Amino acid sequence: MREEDSNWFAKWEEELPSPEELMPLSQTLITPDLALAFDIRNPPPNHNRQSTPPPPQLPQTTAHSSQPNSSAEFDSAELGGSGGGGDGGVAGVGGGMGSDEPARTLKRPRLVWTPQLHKRFVDAVAHLGIKNAVPKTIMQLMSVDGLTRENVASHLQKYRLYLKRVQGISNNGSGGVGGNNVSADPTDHLFASSPVPAHFLHPGRPNSDHFLPFMPVATMQQHHQMAAVVGPGPHHHPQLQQQFRHFGTSPPNGQFEHPFLRPSQQQVQRMGAPVHSNNGSVAPPLYVKDLESPRAGNGRKVLTLFPTGDD
DNA sequence: CCGAAAATAT
């Protein structure tokens, strides 16, 4: 029953192109409203955590700030035929949101790090170099709307552990190096989906670098796929849980993706110092291809932000 | 601000 992840996973493995890692990074992501459409998490009746201070990047654009409530119906662009399950599924979690809840102090839902997003992360780190690969820089370089330093920092930590893990693996017969070999840890799945820059292991060696075969963006299909908020907030009240079961597709492919695409806005945060990568490669704006496949099914309030793409 | 650890939620 959990073999379902192998779907996209396997697909991505094959998709892992080489030049992609050195490819330019540019990310736009998550729609403003949606991304920040924070909703509620399930805070226990205890003290409320965090006060959600004024986020520096609140796209309070001029006007419409759609409230997070309600499901955002996005046109499901083209979905696969697999079932059409497109179901816009986002749960409108009814509950009580909708009218009350000052959407002002919202909390960000759990961020789902999808392989694509992780790749962006790795790319940024690779371009930055372990030296400058600090949360702030990475976050800025990623330009992922909705991504926060804390998010990156947290993930960075995990990523480092993963690297350490693969490093320590010297007896693993896999032999394959360079991309992903490692044995099979559950946590490795996520990291394994993203190629690991070879030189991530030695900081003291700014060399080795990689070749930069600048490959033109040949295949850039415009698939849209982005943030998707799913999940009802079941534990808010011990009463009934409104769960939305959105069946839809559970075929061998089971790809429930909510294709959304919104012109994400790129927020340029000011960085005091320009980020230079070790290999001196800048990051020219380019299109990125990514795919997202969040897991839905029951009530999970997660926000998976993502750009688009895919083969 | 970064790094790691602890806590919490899924």
Added chain:
DNA sequence: AATATTTTCG
């Protein structure tokens, strides 16, 4: 129960 993510402490 394990894992992922968030949050807090150093």
